[in-house]
Amino acid sequence: MATQTLLTDETVSMTDFRKHPAEYFGDKPVAVLSNNKPTGYVIGAALFEQLMALLEQAAPEVRAQFNPSASRLAAIAARGAELLAHASDEQLGEFTEV
Structure with a gap:
């Protein structure tokens, strides 16, 4: 039987998370x-x-993976202006x- 590592003390089922997602965006x-296996982690801003x-x-x-580059921002602005x-x-x- 394969084991799953949990990197947090708190868990929530996918079903409960879908019902009230805002409750889980906290400081922990x-x-x-999903099916008792971790599918992801939720953290607050x-x-x-x-x-x-x-x-x-x-x-x-x-950082580049999370923020668009200057050239990408320029392309977005140009498309918006167009x-x-x-x-x-x-x-x-x-x-x-x-």
Whole structure:
């Protein structure tokens, strides 16, 4: 029989997690189980930010996996500008430029 390692003290079934997901985004990680096996871990924003800061210190290249590059952001902005420039009044609805 294969064993599964749990990296946290708290667990929740996938069924319960789906019912009330916001309850599990706290300051401690929670293992989400499916068929009594861990399928993932849920952590709150503050803990995620702490983990990212530590990970970036150890391996700076990791940040690129979570943040779009400058060229990707420029492409997204250009596409947005193009869509706005060619949008009809109906598509824009009640949009007003500030």
